[in-house]
Structure formats: structure tokens, C-alpha cells
Amino acid sequence: MTDTLHKRADAVRNRARVIAAAEVVFAERGTEASVPEVAERAGVGKATVYRSFPTKEHLIAAIVIERLADFERRALERLGDPDAWAALRDLLAEGAERHCADRSISAGFADASSLPEVQVARDAMWAALGALMERAKEQGTLRADATPEDFRILWAGTARMLIGDGVSDVAQWRRYAGLVLRALSA
Numbered sequence: 001m002t003d004t005l006h007k008r009a010d011a012v013r014n015r016a017r018v019i020a021a022a023e024v025v026f027a028e029r030g031t032e033a034s035v036p037e038v039a040e041r042a043g044v045g046k047a048t049v050y051r052s053f054p055t056k057e058h059l060i061a062a063i064v065i066e067r068l069a070d071f072e073r074r075a076l077e078r079l080g081d082p083d084a085w086a087a088l089r090d091l092l093a094e095g096a097e098r099h100c101a102d103r104s105i106s107a108g109f110a111d112a113s114s115l116p117e118v119q120v121a122r123d124a125m126w127a128a129l130g131a132l133m134e135r136a137k138e139q140g141t142l143r144a145d146a147t148p149e150d151f152r153i154l155w156a157g158t159a160r161m162l163i164g165d166g167v168s169d170v171a172q173w174r175r176y177a178g179l180v181l182r183a184l185s186a
Helices: 002-029 035-042 046-052 056-080 084-101 104-111 116-138 148-164 170-183
Strands: none
Touching: 002 035, 002 046, 002 056, 035 046, 035 056, 056 084, 056 116, 084 116, 084 148, 084 170, 116 148, 148 170
16 A cells, blocks of 8 residues: 555656656747657656656646646636736736746647647636626726637737747736737726
């Protein structure tokens, strides 16, 4: 029994090391980086990576799911803020900073989009953002017809252009996040 628990604990630690290494490798080199590069950075063999993640797409999906869950958590935490507009603005500014610091985020969303577990995490994140948007609508600061889908389309297009143009200035990313939000303001 103890041996089984030890093996499970090792597997959990290795999985966490692989995800942490993949985040760094993909942030540095993009999602074109290879599984062997990730394994080397994590200090494990390729087989260890493939035991937890049958394909590179699954590894990318694990990172995407963590990021979606983090954004969801931060949106839900802000539901209690008295000023929903300020909460939304700050949440989007943080998201812009993350995109600027790690351009593999957008590529990862595209690469892992077909996996059902990513869709579940994405739906939960959009629901949390939608709840915060509803609070801003109730306070009269967000357009009554604004939807999370509107935000997704505006932000995805903006992020694609900034990434494509090689913009790495966080102030510019924050500025464009603010412009997207203003487009949806009441």
C-alpha cells in the first residue's frame, strides 16, 4: 500500500514539474517547442511526459485549462467588488499583462481547442466573466446588450494583431484591453 501511495505521489510531482516546465518552454519558444524539450526542462524522460499527456495537444491543454481556471477564479473573486466596472477593468488589464508576458497563451487556446476538457474550462471561465459583466450592466456601466462572446471576439482579434505585430510593451497591451472594454461601455 505504501509503495502504491509513493508511486502516486511521484506521478503527481512529475506531472506538476512537466506542466511547470511546459509553461516556461512554450512561453519562450511557442507551442512549436517539442515534448523532448519539455521533458529535458522538467528533468524527466519523454515517457514520463507521455504517461500523463498522451499527445503534445494534451500537454498544451493542461496549461490552457489551468489558465482558464485561474481567470475564472479571479473573475469570481471580483463579483463581490462594489464597483463592477473597475473590477472588470482590472481583470482585463491583468489578462492583457499575461498575454503580453506569454504569447503562447493564444496559440495554446487554438492548439487545444478541440479537447472536451478545454471546452468545459472555457465555458466555466466565460460564465464567470458573464456574471461580472451582468453586475456591470446592473450598475449601468456596461452596455445592456454586451455579451462574453462580444468580448471574446474583440479581445481575440486585438491579441492576434498585437502578437502578430510583435508588441511586447505591456502598456500597449493594457491600453488595447481598455479600448476593448470601452467599446462595450454603456
